[in-house]
Each structure stands twice: as C-alpha cells, then as structure tokens.
Amino acid sequence: MRASLQAFLRHAIYASRGGFLVRPLAIAIVLGCLGAGLSGLEDRFPGLADFIPYAAFASRSDPQVAQVILSDIATSIMTVVSIVFAILLMTLTLASMQFSPRILLSFVRDRVTQWTLGIFLGTFSYCMAALPAVRFSPHPFSPVVTVLGAMALALVCVGLLLFFIHHISQAISVGFIVDRIAGETEAVIDQIAPHPWTSSQSEGHPGSGDPGKEGAIANVVSGYVRFIDGAALLAASRTFTVRIRINRRVGQFAPAGVPLLFVSHPGRLDAEKMAKLRAAFDIGPTRTLEQDVEFGVLQIVDIALRAISPAVNDPSTAIGCIDQLSRLMIRWVGRAPPASLLCSPPHVVRVVLPWISREELLETAFDQIRHYSSSDVAVSLRLLRALGDIASVAPDAALGPILADYGARIVEGCRAHLSKADLRRLDNRLAPLQGPAALANTAKRPLPATPFE
Numbered sequence: 001m002r003a004s005l006q007a008f009l010r011h012a013i014y015a016s017r018g019g020f021l022v023r024p025l026a027i028a029i030v031l032g033c034l035g036a037g038l039s040g041l042e043d044r045f046p047g048l049a050d051f052i053p054y055a056a057f058a059s060r061s062d063p064q065v066a067q068v069i070l071s072d073i074a075t076s077i078m079t080v081v082s083i084v085f086a087i088l089l090m091t092l093t094l095a096s097m098q099f100s101p102r103i104l105l106s107f108v109r110d111r112v113t114q115w116t117l118g119i120f121l122g123t124f125s126y127c128m129a130a131l132p133a134v135r136f137s138p139h140p141f142s143p144v145v146t147v148l149g150a151m152a153l154a155l156v157c158v159g160l161l162l163f164f165i166h167h168i169s170q171a172i173s174v175g176f177i178v179d180r181i182a183g184e185t186e187a188v189i190d191q192i193a194p195h196p197w198t199s200s201q202s203e204g205h206p207g208s209g210d211p212g213k214e215g216a217i218a219n220v221v222s223g224y225v226r227f228i229d230g231a232a233l234l235a236a237s238r239t240f241t242v243r244i245r246i247n248r249r250v251g252q253f254a255p256a257g258v259p260l261l262f263v264s265h266p267g268r269l270d271a272e273k274m275a276k277l278r279a280a281f282d283i284g285p286t287r288t289l290e291q292d293v294e295f296g297v298l299q300i301v302d303i304a305l306r307a308i309s310p311a312v313n314d315p316s317t318a319i320g321c322i323d324q325l326s327r328l329m330i331r332w333v334g335r336a337p338p339a340s341l342l343c344s345p346p347h348v349v350r351v352v353l354p355w356i357s358r359e360e361l362l363e364t365a366f367d368q369i370r371h372y373s374s375s376d377v378a379v380s381l382r383l384l385r386a387l388g389d390i391a392s393v394a395p396d397a398a399l400g401p402i403l404a405d406y407g408a409r410i411v412e413g414c415r416a417h418l419s420k421a422d423l424r425r426l427d428n429r430l431a432p433l434q435g436p437a438a439l440a441n442t443a444k445r446p447l448p449a450t451p452f453e
Helices: 002-016 022-044 046-051 063-098 101-108 111-133 144-171 174-192 230-240 271-278 293-307 315-333 358-372 377-393 399-414 420-434 436-442
Strands: 214-218 223-228 244-246 259-264 281-284 341-343 349-352
Touching: 022 046, 022 111, 022 144, 063 101, 063 111, 063 144, 101 174, 101 293, 111 144, 144 174, 174 293, 174 315, 214 271, 230 244, 230 271, 230 341, 230 349, 259 271, 293 315, 293 358, 315 358, 315 377, 358 377, 358 399, 377 399, 377 420, 399 420
Parallel strands: 244 349
Antiparallel strands: 214 259, 223 281, 244 259, 341 349
8 A cells, every 4th residue: 555655656656747737727726715815814814905005006995997998808808818728739739740759748748838838727727716706785894915916916917928928939849849858768768877987887688587496476467667666576575585686677568468577485475465466567558757868869759760761851950850859869878777676684685677778779869760761861961960979978899899880880881872072071970989090090081060960
C-alpha cells in the first residue's frame, strides 16, 4: 500500500507540471475560494471598505453597480477563454502536423500556457463566487474590496492575453521548440546522472543472470515503462531476500503477459509481494520525460527527419536539430552512467537495473538522420562536426574509436550520392576523428568551408 501511495504521489506531482488540468484547475479553485472568502469577510466586517479610497469605487452604495461589474467581467472572461483555447488548439494542430506529434508533450508542459488558462478561469470563478454576496435587501451590500479585486484581475488578464499571444508566436518557432526540448532533456540527464565521468568508472552492462534459477513476474498492463523506482525495488529485494533483474528498461514497451522482471528464489514471493514489485514501475500509454532521455532525443530526431524529407526539404532546420543533439550527447557522455547494479550492503548486488548506453543513445540520435541525409552534403557535414565536438570533450578515450567508426559510416553512405568534391569535404571533416594519420593524408587537399558547415 505504501509503495502504491508513493507511486501515485510521484505521478501526481509530475502531472501537475504538465497538462492543462492540474495547474489551471488549482489556480481556478484558489481564486474562486478567494472571491467567496473575501466577499464573506467584507459582509462580516463592513469597515473594510473604509480603507479603500472613495475615488477608487464611487458607487459603493449601489449594489447594482457591483453586480454589473462582476457579471460583465465573468462574461467577458469566458469569451476570451474561448479565444485562448482556439489559439492553443490551432497551435497544437500546426505543431503536430509540421514537426512531430511527439512534441505535443512539450507544449502541454508549457507553464505560460498553464498559468494563462488558470488565471482566466480563476477570474471567472472569482467573480461567480463573489456575485451571491451582492444583495439589495433587507440591507443593501456592495463588496467594495472584492469588486476592486475583480477589476484588478481583469486588468491582469488583459496584459496576460497580450503576453500569451507573444509567447505563442515564439513557441511555434522550430528553434524555440527544439531548444526547449533539449533543455528539458538536459534536466532529465542531470536528474538520473548527476555525477561527472571519472577515469575509474566504466559503463557496465548488467548480466543476464541464470534463467534456470530465476522466476518471471509478468506485466499486467500494456504500455511504456515511464519510471522505475530503484530505491523501492532495492528495499523490496532486501525485505523479500530475492535478487531482482529488470527485463524492460525505461522507454521500452512492455506488453501485458511479457516478463517485466526476473527474481531469484521465486517461491518466496506471493501475489501480494509481486504486486509490490510491479508498483515500482510506472507504465502508461505514452512515453514521458521522467527518466527517459531517449524520448527527448527522439523528439528532436523526428523534427530533423521531417525537415530533410523531400516534401519539406529544409536542411537548415535539420542542422539546428543536429546542433541540439550534439549538446545532449556531450552532456550524456560527460556524466557517469546511472547505476545499473544496486547493492545493499556494498558489493552485494540485489537489483539489476538497465539503462540506455552511450552507443545506443548515439545511434538513436544520429542513425536515422545519417541514413536519410546521405544525399545532402550540408547535413552530413554537420553530422561529422557534431561527432567531432563530442569526441573533443568526451572524457572517456574509449569513445573515440566508436565516434570515428560512426563518422566513417556517414561518409560511406554518401559515396553513392555526392560528387567527388563534396566527398573530399566530408573526408576532411572525418580525418580529425580518425587520428593524425588520416589527418595528414587529407591535409594536402583542403577546401573552403561552406556557409552550412
């Protein structure tokens, strides 16, 4: 029960940062309670209106004026809310069609949009909650402070509408979209891999275990693995005295009935204990950026692939995406990999937790772009530059040959589509990756750089 509650709270906190439900609804409820509470406070303590200058609300003795102001603001705000929603839906549709459906997650997590919707809806709920306090008999009452608060909220909504339109005009810019996705992905990297790479570390790969001595715990709900609570699994492993090996890492799809994890000594687990182990996994219909670095990379890759498609033919956008991908790869290879072997006490492995490796993320970031850009020299040159940038700052020397081999694959794929002059430029860009010998062979035939390089 405790593990399920923790998983629910963690998912609720994550959901509050994304989507158009939690944060706008919370703001609307808070402002609605404020309107009801403030008007009730004025009714109980009439002297509060004396602190307001007479010039700020001269018709305080006429409840009808207060009623008209509150009702007009509420009506106008709902009209503006419909306009805001129309603009937002148009933006989401345009972004989904022009870039990628995956980037919609980045849009719905936009805090400016969430606050805009929340304050507009909150202003409406504020006015509606304050309206019942206005009365004509037996004693006329006009909530002066509450009405002035509604007028202030109306002015805030006007300014916020202008800022929202300005923000949306920037939000549909491909450069802004890609930079925001890269920033969110960097935050995920900082969360799951906070420590820098050191020479004493290596990117270990979890062992496969002994299938003959392990028992499978099947998944019960089909979906993508969005979050794995390693601490909860480690605690459960000690409590149940079993060794756990996770079969599906974050970002992978787990159909119902497929083994989600394997445990040693499966006879020690009953149905309740198995349910506790499954509760450490957050599985849903779509991928999220909770722990999934690959998902952020895939969003940028989708934009790049659509840009270099024959229907769009926008290599400049693809080049910008490659720049952001190199930024993410530099951050990833510069960090110590997340712990794959969870031990308690030290040197006693209890949980084997797989993560995406550097080679796998490198392939996700550049392989599809490499394949579809083999006839575009500008994009291929930028791919080689990205690999060179990664190699120049990577603290692990073992990554150099991997990047050099990947660069050679880029050039080899272009040989059937590009001219000899273009291939010489690619060879010149590849030479620093392959070492001093290759660099010396190409130094005799330098070519001027193009604007896209």
